[in-house]
Amino acid sequence: MGNAITRRGFVTVVAAGLLATGLAACGNSDTGDDAGDGNGKIVLGFSQVGAESGWRTANTNSIKESAAAAGIELKFDDAQQKQENQIKAIRNFIQQKVDVIAFSPVVESGWDTVLKEAKDAGIPVILTDRSVDSADKSLYQTFIGSDFVKEGRLSGEWLVEQTKNATGPVNIVELQGTTGSAPANDRKKGFAEAIAANPNLKIIASQTGDFTRAGGKAVMEQFLKANPKIDVLFAHNDDMGLGALEAITAAGKVPGKDITIITIDAVKDGMQALADGRFNFIAECSPLLGDQLMELVKKVHAGESVPARVETEETTFTQEQAKAALPNRKY
Structure with a gap:
């Protein structure tokens, strides 16, 4: 098969899905002062994987723009593709007493200890784009992203x-x-x-x-x-x-x-x-998860139930x- 494949293939549309089956999921910092500043805003601590691709840059921009539009105070950290940076950022968010923590995990394993620290502090966690393999599904509220x-x-x-x-x-x-x-x-x-x-x-x-x-x-x-x-x-x-x-x-x-x-x-x-x-x-x-993420942040902060998994709507292209x-x- 030396020549390119040119015949048109079928196109499958990935429909958005909500699988509501209990509680399961998916650097340099500008975090600033402690979160409890009394301004009435929800404070979201977000740790990003890094800036390794055009996709990730678009994902970061979507989250920053959506937080601003939703009136949510965002404390953003870039983990530079290192798990140790991400764990440190999450612990900083816990110390700052943010209202909600969201992050896109660099790798799947090794999160139980820091997620338990967030749970013990009463701070709900949302996974974005990437999941973790923790057996304890109560360590995070939901996952938003792709299949x-x-x-x-x-x-x-x-x-x-x-x-x-x-x-x-x-x-x-x-x-x-x-x-x-x-x-x-x-x-x-x-x-x-x-x-x-x-x-x-x-x-x-x-x-x-x-x-x-x-x-x-x-x-x-x-x-x-x-x-x-x-x-x-x-x-x-x-x-x-x-x-x-x-x-x-x-x-x-x-x-x-x-x-x-x-x-x-x-x-x-x-x-x-x-x-x-x-x-x-x-x-x-799709990297444009910001709007959906901010809706989930508002809901978990209010103590409302959320789906265990929120999938983005996507397709394929010829x-x-x-x-x-x-x-x-x-x-």
């Missing part, structure tokens, strides 16, 4: 449809997200489950690019040197796919034609690459759909 397994599955299902008539092996390389993170674990799982339907589809190399363009480029360079025949690249986010484009071009291959490229996110740069034919398919993961969506794209 990462579904994103990986939709990507794999599109590839299965495109290759259903393939007679020989289809060699796939995979650029994974940050090791141990929920999106990396889940997208890998969903994709692998989907491509199992076509025994010709083989993942011949899989390595983390840490969700960054630089990482995507460096790892793709290694893949190309080690594997003379690569038919498909599955990147866990657009930024790694965009970095890989440079490596593929430098190797004398045409991205989108010699190597079919599937990514996840649908940020503007990725959508432009898809519209230009350098990418072939993108499963959307080249023509990307061309149609780009003029009105917000991120």
Whole structure:
């Protein structure tokens, strides 16, 4: 399969879902003075993963803008992709006696101790974008974000449809997200489950690019040197796919034609690459969680019950759909 996959695949729309089944979930700091300042505003302490991608920047902007619009005082911390920074930030929020804590976990494991400290302090916690693997579901109120397994599955299902008539092996390389993170674990799982339907589809190399363009480029360079025949690249986010484009071009291959490229996110740069034919398919993961998050913050602060999981509404894109969506794209 040396040529790009060009036949149009099916498009699956990811509907928004609310799974209300009890209480479960998903640096530099400008935190300022103690929260109890008597101004009557809800004070939200938010710890962000970092600024590793265009998606994350759009996510941060959405949260900051939505907090301002909702009249919520935001104490924001950038963990710079380090769990120890995030744990320190959460403890700072507890000391400041904020009303609600929200964070997007760098990795899934290792949160029980600090989450119990927040619970003991009577501060409700909301998980955004990424989940944790804590067995005690009472440590957080809810999760808001995407179904990462579904994103990986939709990507794999599109590839299965495109290759259903393939007679020989289809060699796939995979650029994974940050090791141990929920999106990396889940997208890998969903994709692998989907491509199992076509025994010709083989993942011949899989390595983390840490969700960054630089990482995507460096790892793709290694893949190309080690594997003379690569038919498909599955990147866990657009930024790694965009970095890989440079490596593929430098190797004398045409991205989108010699190597079919599937990514996840649908940020503007990725959508432009898809519209230009350098990418072939993108499963959307919306970063615009701010408005929904602020509604949840208000509810948990008021002691109201909230769904265990709030999923964002997302879709998938082929080249023509990307061309149609780009003029009105917000991120």
